[in-house]
Amino acid sequence: MADAPRLSHTTAMILQAVAAGHEYGYTVMDVTGLPSGTVYPALRRLEEDRLIQSKWERQSAQDAALRPPRKYYRLTRLGDTALEASRKRYPLLARLASAEEVRDL
Amino acid sequence: MNGKLLAYSMIRLASFLAPAGRRAAWLEEWRSELWYVSPEASARFSLGAFRDALWVRRHQPRHVLLESPLACLAFLAGVAMLAFLTAVCLPSPEIPAPGAHLRPRDFPGLSVAMLAMSLMFLAGIRAAMGPARYRTRPGRVRRAVFLTLKLALVQPVVVTSFLMMLLTGHVVPIAGQVLFSATWALTLRWIVLDQRRRCPVCLRLLTEPVRIGSASETFLEWYGAESACSRGHGLLQVPETHSTYAGARRWLALDASWKDLFSEAAERR
Numbered sequence: 208m209a210d211a212p213r214l215s216h217t218t219a220m221i222l223q224a225v226a227a228g229h230e231y232g233y234t235v236m237d238v239t240g241l242p243s244g245t246v247y248p249a250l251r252r253l254e255e256d257r258l259i260q261s262k263w264e265r266q267s268a269q270d271a272a273l274r275p276p277r278k279y280y281r282l283t284r285l286g287d288t289a290l291e292a293s294r295k296r297y298p299l300l301a302r303l304a305s306a307e308e309v310r311d312l
Numbered sequence: 313m314n315g316k317l318l319a320y321s322m323i324r325l326a327s328f329l330a331p332a333g334r335r336a337a338w339l340e341e342w343r344s345e346l347w348y349v350s351p352e353a354s355a356r357f358s359l360g361a362f363r364d365a366l367w368v369r370r371h372q373p374r375h376v377l378l379e380s381p382l383a384c385l386a387f388l389a390g391v392a393m394l395a396f397l398t399a400v401c402l403p404s405p406e407i408p409a410p411g412a413h414l415r416p417r418d419f420p421g422l423s424v425a426m427l428a429m430s431l432m433f434l435a436g437i438r439a440a441m442g443p444a445r446y447r448t449r450p451g452r453v454r455r456a457v458f459l460t461l462k463l464a465l466v467q468p469v470v471v472t473s474f475l476m477m478l479l480t481g482h483v484v485p486i487a488g489q490v491l492f493s494a495t496w497a498l499t500l501r502w503i504v505l506d507q508r509r510r511c512p513v514c515l516r517l518l519t520e521p522v523r524i525g526s527a528s529e530t531f532l533e534w535y536g537a538e539s540a541c542s543r544g545h546g547l548l549q550v551p552e553t554h555s556t557y558a559g560a561r562r563w564l565a566l567d568a569s570w571k572d573l574f575s576e577a578a579e580r581r
Contacts, residue, residue, distance in 0.1 A: 231345070231348075232345050233348050233349060233357075236357075242356075242359075243356075243357050243358075243359070243361070243364070244359060244360030244363030247360060247361075247363075247364040247367075248363060251364075251367060251368070252367075252371075274348075275344040275347045277344060277348075278341055278344070
């Protein structure tokens with residue numbers, strides 16, 4: 208099996224936020240405290256590296272809510288592996304918005 | 313000004329940094345995200361759009377222009393012709409000898425003189441741009457011929473800028489000299505850069521650059537960029553920092569067993 212890609216702390220934080228259920232760019236910014244100029248390029252790079260994948264919201268969902276469509280992100284299998292490796296490398300990472308906390312919101 | 317309006321204007325302005333082909337999608341994404349941001353935070357949020365647009369521009373897939381050496385020489389020949397025509401159309405500038413003028417018939421001689429000076433100047437430019445040792449015997453003569461042809465074909469451009477310097481010299485004394493020096497130095501720099509970006513075997517431009525390693529993990533590991541020859545002749549590794557184990561750019565020659573892999577990739581493109 209190929210080694211999981213090694214991520215910087217900032218990138219690992221963003222990946223952790225997406226894994227925890229913060230699926231939109233702005234919510235990732237909110238939970239990580241990182242500026243938009245860091246988060247959006249990082250999300251693009253993660254997508255380019257196939258650690259996450261993005262999808263635009265369905266038309267009907269946004270029509271019903273009378274708001275513009277959102278692009279949401281989800282971890283891929285490779286992203287899961289990379290995040291697992293990053294959690295071992297940065298033990299405090301797991302404290303950043305765990306999936307349970309997001310479900311409680 | 314309304315916070316959201318300012319933010320929308322900033323995003324619109326930043327969109328001009330994004331490549332034209334991806335601008336509409338990029339703009340839609342940022343406008344959509346902005347809708348969810350509070351008016352107080354919107355201007356700060358939009359500042360990031362500039363960085364993101366630049367990132368998209370830097371990481372867009374590039375179409376390799378002038379990939380083949382023949383296309384490069386044909387392009388330079390066209391530029392040389394254009395420069396020659398410009399020089400012919402310019403009024404004949406005076407030279408220091410009393411009553412003497414430079415005529416179009418002096419152009420070839422001037423180009424040869426400029427070529428000789430460029431060859432001397434080239435060594436300095438190459439040294440300033442850092443070492444590059446490919447150590448590949450095959451193609452050495454071809455590389456030297458290609459470099460000389462490129463050098464010869466850019467001389468009309470240098471000579472034209474020299475004529476312009478003579479013409480504008482007494483009107484704006486410094487501007488002409490700056491233009492001439494910049495044209496000469498930048499042209500020679502481009503020649504060296506172009507030569508280093510080519511496969512030393514087939515002289516095609518190297519493609520598919522990828523980043524290797526990370527700046528935070530340099531213990532016995534190099535980091536930088538690696539490009540490949542589309543014909544599978546080898547890989548060019550360019551370290552970002554110099555160290556005892558990874559100094560100058562290195563050419564990693566691949567044997568014939570790799571050829572099939574590269575031909576498949578070329579077919580997919």
